[in-house]
Amino acid sequence: MIVQRIQSLKGIFSKWIYSSENNNRDYIPAFKAIVRKEFTDYLTSWRIIILLLLIVLTCAGSLYTAITTIQDALNVDEEAKNIARSSFLFLKLFTISDGTLPSFISFVTFLGPLLGIALGFDAINTERNKGTLSRLMAQPIPRDYVLNAKFTAALILNSLLFVALGLLVMALGTLILGIPPTLEEFFRMSCFLVLCIAYTAFWLNLGILFSVRFKQAATSALASIAIWLFFTMFYNMIVKVLSQTILNPENISSTEEALNKQEFVLNLMRLSPNYLYTESTTTLLSPSVRTLGPYTVEQSTGAIAGPLPLSQSLLLIWPQLTGLIAATLICFAVSYTIFMRQEIRSK
Secondary structure, eight states: OHHHHHHHHHHHHHHHHHHHHHHHHHHHHHHHHHHHHHHHHHHHOHHHHHHHHHHHHHHHHHHHHHHHHHHHHHTSOHHHHHHHHTTTTTTHHHHOOOSSSOOHHHHHHHHHHHHHHHHHTTTTHHHHHHTHHHHHHTSSSOTHHHHHHHHHHHHHHHHHHHHHHHHHHHHHHHHHHOOOOOHHHHHHHHHHHHHHHHHHHHHHHHHHHHHHHOSSHHHHHHHHHHHHHIIIIIHHHHHHHHHHHHTOGGGOOSHHHHHHHHHHHHHHHTTSHHHHHHHHHHHHHOTTOOOSSOOOHHHHTTOOOSOOOHHHHHHHHHHHHHHHHHHHHHHHHHHHHHHHHSOOOOO
């Protein structure tokens, strides 16, 4: 009797798995169609085209200033060129500047969030206001496919942009400087591009969250930009004001207490996604960075000066990268939950 019940339960379970797999297979073409449609809309949107051109032009300008600065230094003598070959020259294309324009990293830090917000702030509410969301929901596809497809299409566009910019940097650097990147430099630049995609994906999900939460696209755009401005301008000021009280020498009695308070202030700064991105990119593109926290002279005694290997740099920035991905997943989970519980009516 028990064996028969177990066999019947197995049969029901196998039928349920088989039917769910067949349903997912039936919905895959619909999901691809939505992704294709959203990706095409992004490419034909003047808002996105202008923003993409702005990012490409500013990054190309910063790349030009970096190349001219490095080229002037290499033209000094052959010894300087030999030193440059062994000092991660290609990575300096992303970080160095002659002062006329900010570096490549600075432009991505500033314009990357704007790209993510522009791709996501009207993803859902515009469809709702036009009345096309209810018609889309009337089709035989799961509701979450709409949200997932919009995020996937924006992420594909974001990934293509940064991969193209990375290849542009490598191509122009090789042609103009005449020095190809080493294998470690290539892997470091690849990790840097993945980090840029993750950083922009956070702001993309934040824009989608406000697009799901607010009915008007202007409201969701203002909310997203307000958070971006808060972390870009005001959050650092707030932490600096707090640090003046926390790190007051009159309130510190030992070296251990000073280190603990400095670590606390540093952790407050790390609540900002901008700071997490800056720390990670600095460590990846500057192999000479060996630590991201406070340390004493005794701790540095005996340390051999030299660049860190890529594996050690990745271990150093793993908490920052995990924090960015966790914040992205939290924003997506909240927007997913709100969207699945919303009532969608036809006008």
